[in-house]
Amino acid sequence: xxxxxxxxxxxxxxxxxxxxxxxxxxxxxxxxxxxxxxxxxxxxxxxxxxxxxxxxxxxxxxxxxxxxxxxxxxxxxxxxxxxxxxxxxxxxxxxxxxxxxxxxxxxxxxxxxxxxxxxxxxxxxxxxxxxxxxxxxxxxxxxxxxxxxxxxxxxxxxxxxxxxxxxxxxxxxxxxxxxxxxxxxxxxxxxxxxxxxxxxxxxxxxxxxxxxxxxxxxxxxxxxxxxxxxxxxxxxxxxxxxxxxxxxxxxxxxxxxxxxxxxxxxxxxxxxxxxxxxxxxxxxxxxxxxxxxxxxxxxxxxxxxxxxxxxxxxxxxxx
Amino acid sequence: xxxxxxxxxxxxxxxxxxxxxxxxxxxxxxxxxxxxxxxxxxxxxxxxxxxxxxxxxxxxxxxxxxxxxxxxxxxxxxxxxxxxxxxxxxxxxxxxxxxxxxxxxxxxxxxxxxxxxxxxxxxxxxxxxxxxxxxxxxxxxxxxxxxxxxxxxxxxxxxxxxxxxxxxxxxxxxxxxxxxxxxxxxxxxxxxxxxxxxxxxxxxxxxxxxxxxxxxxxxxxxxxxxxxxxxxxxxxxxxxxx
Numbered sequence: 001x002x003x004x005x006x007x008x009x010x011x012x013x014x015x016x017x018x019x020x021x022x023x024x025x026x027x028x029x030x031x032x033x034x035x036x037x038x039x040x041x042x043x044x045x046x047x048x049x050x051x052x053x054x055x056x057x058x059x060x061x062x063x064x065x066x067x068x069x070x071x072x073x074x075x076x077x078x079x080x081x082x083x084x085x086x087x088x089x090x091x092x093x094x095x096x097x098x099x100x101x102x103x104x105x106x107x108x109x110x111x112x113x114x115x116x117x118x119x120x121x122x123x124x125x126x127x128x129x130x131x132x133x134x135x136x137x138x139x140x141x142x143x144x145x146x147x148x149x150x151x152x153x154x155x156x157x158x159x160x161x162x163x164x165x166x167x168x169x170x171x172x173x174x175x176x177x178x179x180x181x182x183x184x185x186x187x188x189x190x191x192x193x194x195x196x197x198x199x200x201x202x203x204x205x206x207x208x209x210x211x212x213x214x215x216x217x218x219x220x221x222x223x224x225x226x227x228x229x230x231x232x233x234x235x236x237x238x239x240x241x242x243x244x245x246x247x248x249x250x251x252x253x254x255x256x257x258x259x260x261x262x263x264x265x266x267x268x269x270x271x272x273x274x275x276x277x278x279x280x281x282x283x284x285x286x287x288x289x290x291x292x293x294x295x296x297x298x299x300x301x302x303x304x305x306x307x308x309x310x311x312x313x314x315x316x317x318x319x
Numbered sequence: 320x321x322x323x324x325x326x327x328x329x330x331x332x333x334x335x336x337x338x339x340x341x342x343x344x345x346x347x348x349x350x351x352x353x354x355x356x357x358x359x360x361x362x363x364x365x366x367x368x369x370x371x372x373x374x375x376x377x378x379x380x381x382x383x384x385x386x387x388x389x390x391x392x393x394x395x396x397x398x399x400x401x402x403x404x405x406x407x408x409x410x411x412x413x414x415x416x417x418x419x420x421x422x423x424x425x426x427x428x429x430x431x432x433x434x435x436x437x438x439x440x441x442x443x444x445x446x447x448x449x450x451x452x453x454x455x456x457x458x459x460x461x462x463x464x465x466x467x468x469x470x471x472x473x474x475x476x477x478x479x480x481x482x483x484x485x486x487x488x489x490x491x492x493x494x495x496x497x498x499x500x501x502x503x504x505x506x507x508x509x510x511x512x513x514x515x516x517x518x519x520x521x522x523x524x525x526x527x528x529x530x531x532x533x534x535x536x537x538x539x540x541x542x543x544x545x546x547x548x549x550x551x552x553x554x555x556x557x558x559x560x561x
Contacts, residue, residue: 169430170430171424171428171430171433174417174420174421174424174433175421175424177410177412177413177417181409181410181412182408182409182410182411184372184408185410185469186410186421187392187393188372188392188396188401188402188404188470189393189421189469189470189472189473190393190397190422190424190425191421191424191425192391193393
């Protein structure tokens with residue numbers, strides 16, 4: 001009951017936010033955070049629930065973004081169609097990535113996806129006839145206002161989180177978690193681990209690809225360094241998941257807002273209040289944050305919410 | 320009518336080592352066949368060959384006259400061969416109920432049906448009261464029963480039990496024996512590996528004894544216990560002569 005009220009209030013806040021806060025800057029931040037809700041949740045399905053930790057989600061983000069961009073510049077197809085095609089293209093790439101990488105388990109899988117991300121970045125950089133290489137792809141933005149983008153991002157985020165919520169309450173969800181917990185036991189229980197790891201990867205890559213295509217639409221400019229970035233996409237997806245809480249439905253959503261907020265705070269040197277050099281330190285701060293989360297909040301903000309409440313409450317009563 | 324389950328000339332080598340050497344045995348429907356042998360004689364390897372965790376080197380394995388050689392592990396489970404692990408493999412961070420539901424999804428597709436099936440199995444295996452505990456919080460006795468429950472939830476016709484009684488105290492042992500009998504009465508055939516003589520001698524209809532990967536005896540528990548080669552394998556040559 002209490003949960004329902006919280007979600008209802010959150011829903012109203014998100015629906016009204018851009019109408020109340022007119023600032024383009026804050027609207028932009030929330031749009032980016034909503035996009036990260038999608039990527040983080042998608043990553044969490046594969047890594048958190050299915051236990052196949054991906055260090056290469058930039059592959060799917062980049063392929064989604066480039067699919068939308070290339071369809072628009074080369075074939076004149078609206079990049080909004082690209083959101084669908086981008087998701088599908090990412091799934092196809094996911095099929096290939098799974099075919100190669102699922103021969104490996106655990107950390108070896110993670111390293112293979114890390115290498116995969118770099119390979120795709122290099123392909124996008126060097127295949128100039130298709131991608132225009134480092135020049136990048138520039139399209140015309142459809143809307144001048146941020147409002148449409150905001151609601152599209154919100155819808156995508158809600159759709160993604162809800163889809164994963166439904167999946168985790170079905171046979172697939174049980175199979176994913178079984179595979180994470182013990183692949184041999186899962187196999188002996190009649191679970192085709194190869195099939196269901198691929199199912200998880202396909203759903204994950206589809207949503208990540210859609211987020212990539214949305215990014216193309218919204219930013220109107222992409223280049224390989226941005227959308228195939230190991231640091232800003234692949235690692236960021238992991239951070240969003242870990243900070244928010246792996247294997248929780250709302251974890252990546254919370255993590256997305258925390259991480260985008262932190263990233264922006266440091267990028268802008270505390271909104272101009274701190275000296276310029278602070279903006280250089282955000283990688284360091286992310287590193288420290290990961291150490292802190294692993295030491296004190298191993299299950300992330302959502303997973304350890306009870307622990308946080310307890311500790312905060314104790315501080316309150318003792319002071 | 321073909322034999323219910325048959326292992327025919329099964330051989331498995333790891334490099335130069337013959338872990339399982341030309342073993343053959345048959346299992347009738349509803350029968351409990353015990354597989355015994357000293358440590359390292361190839362019992363668990365035989366199990367791992369049956370459900371294809373290891374590809375077999377030569378020989379054949381047949382269920383109701385059809386070869387299951389080369390099928391994937393999950394396909395073998397779907398055909399009706401369930402197994403437990405000697406070194407238990409609980410799905411640690413899932414509840415006991417969820418563990419068993421993961422097995423039940425082998426035959427049903429909806430959450431509701433799987434939960435119903437899982438609850439029935441948990442009652443059957445006397446693990447019902449622990450259903451909401453995390454699997455990793457169970458003691459060894461509970462984990463062994465969880466292994467059986469999970470395998471039973473896949474509705475097997477043949478159940479492979481790998482040392483499910485090892486590490487249990489005397490009270491739990493009697494319970495385990497009772498459970499295995501109950502499983503047989505429910506119509507499931509059982510192939511069991513066990514070191515504890517009290518268990519294997521009381522519940523097996525027949526026993527197949529192996530040593531160094533090869534068959535040394537087969538027969539009723541009484542016959543096998545009196546067999547010279549078996550005594551030699553377990554107790555040494557001097558006892559076999561006396």
